[in-house]
Amino acid sequence: MNTQAIRIEDYTYELPENKIAKYPLQNRSDSKLLVFNQNIREYSFNDISSLLPPNSLLLFNNTKVIQARLNFQKQTGANIEIFCLEPVEPSDIAMIFQAKEKATWKCIVGNSKKWKEGSLSRDIYVNGTEVHLSISREKNMEDTQLIQFCWNSKDVSFGDLLDAIGNIPIPPYLNRKSEAIDTFRYQTVYSNHKGSVAAPTAGLHFTDEILAQIRKNNIHTAPVTLHVGAGTFKPVKSALIGEHEMHIEHFFVDMPTLDLILKYEEDITSVGTTTVRTLESLYWLGVKLLENKNELYVNQWDAYHLPQHYNLQEAIGRLKQYLIDEKRNILESHTGILIAPGYDFKVVNRLITNFHQPNSTLLLLVSAFTKGDNWKRIYDYALTHDFRFLSYGDSSLLYRGEESTQSKY
Structure with missing residues (x-):
């Protein structure tokens, strides 16, 4: 199959506005769960621990969403919103939150036409300390701008500033401003490492109680970290997939997790598409090293051109040998992998995921995973059986297509 020749119009569906979940349910785990294996069955997410096979591995993305939206006001009264996308100086995702007095980010500027020149500022209180914060534009790019943040306190970090005045960047398709509930419900209960501007939403259904039951059922769990960028919401606007440019995301995986992947080969469940992207990218990084390629990252089309016999x-x-040679315990890399029909999965056997937007690379991934037109069966069932869609919507447990039949429902 020529993946680059895929037409995005073949991977769309009609999503009525009333099917989009604008708010989370009162209880995380009360969402519905569609299971696709030999047929389609309907459960509650509370059942997930009994639906996963014992003595298997569950991997999840423990990234944490940052309060990446900040509001400033000009003297004219015009509101300017700054949406922090990616750290520039310092560029290290951990160091940026510890930065003092100055930091530079790649940002989207809302109402940019109203901010023609000069800097913007506001006085704020951070942990009881009054801080003067100012921003200036360093460079204009195609869709983003480099924004430098400066503040007058050596005791206040950039992370402190975001915690004090930032807002959670809920998805644009919710068509509402973030509210207090989003501060904790747009985070997974296992979120740990700051860096994402969008949640790995498949994990929003898990509770501490469900995770405890999963482990009690002898299902092993382990984290990976992929910091989700705003590109996850980017629709495919080109007619052919080959003309779409994938976004780049950074990820981290430690040595113990690599050991578990080897131990539970062919029995691995991924929580979310971001975890899938991380796990599948690990395979291709290994192939690059085996092929003596000095590139510790995964490009958009690497998986379709590199040798597949390993x-x-x-x-x-x-x-693992690379980490040993480098005397490191954590692998750090980045990936732009595009997983679409024609992709041959190397790591993941089962996928827990929400229901995604039409014309999206996430829908392409689901189609590749379930094979053929099975994605249409799954989405038709969800639409006609009152499932809630997108980030705050319901969930699904999908088995890889080759393990499934073509029965109706």
Whole structure:
């Protein structure tokens, strides 16, 4: 199959506005759960621990959403919104939140036409300390701008500033401003490492109680970290997939998790598409090292051009050896992998995920995973059985297509 020749118009569907969940349910785990294997069945997410096979591995993305939207007001009264996308100086995702007095980010500027020149500022209180914060534009790019933040306190970090005045960047398709409930409900209960501007939403259904039950059922769990960028909401606007440019996201995986992937080969469940992107990228990084390519990152089309004859043990084993040689315990890389029909999955056997937007790369991933037109069966069922869609919507547990039949429902 020529993946680059795929037409996005073949991967769309009609999503009525009333099917989009604008707010989370009162209880995280009360969402509905569609299970696709030999047929389509309907459960509650509370049942997930009994639906996953014992002695298997569940991997999830423990990134934490930052309060990335900040509001400033000009003297004229015009409101300017700054949406922090990616750190520039310092560029390290951990260091940026510890930065003092100055930091530079790549940002989207809302109402930019009203901000023609000069800097903007506001006085705020951070942990009882009065701080004067100012911003200035350093460079204009195609869709973004480099914004430098400056503040007059050596005791206040950039992370402190975001916590004090930032807002959670809920998805644009919710068509509402963020509210108090989003501050904690647009985070997974296991979120740990700050860096995302969008939540890995498949994990929003999990509770501490469900995770405890999963482990009690002898299902092993482990984290990966991929910081989700705003590009996850970027629709495919080109007619052909080959003309779409994927966004780049940074990820981190430690040595113990690599060991577990090898131990539970062929019995791995991924919580969310961001975890899938991370896990599948690990394989291709290993292949690159096996092929003596000095590139520790995954490009958009690498998976369709690199050799595919290496098994998972070889690829992950080579990654482990790289970490040993470098005297490191954590692999840090970035990926722009595009997973679409024609992709051959190397790591993931089951996928827990929400229901995604039409014309999106996430829908392409689901189609690739379930094979053929099975995605249409799944989405038709969800639309006609009152499932809630998108970030705050219901969930699904999908088995890889080759493990499924073509039965109706």
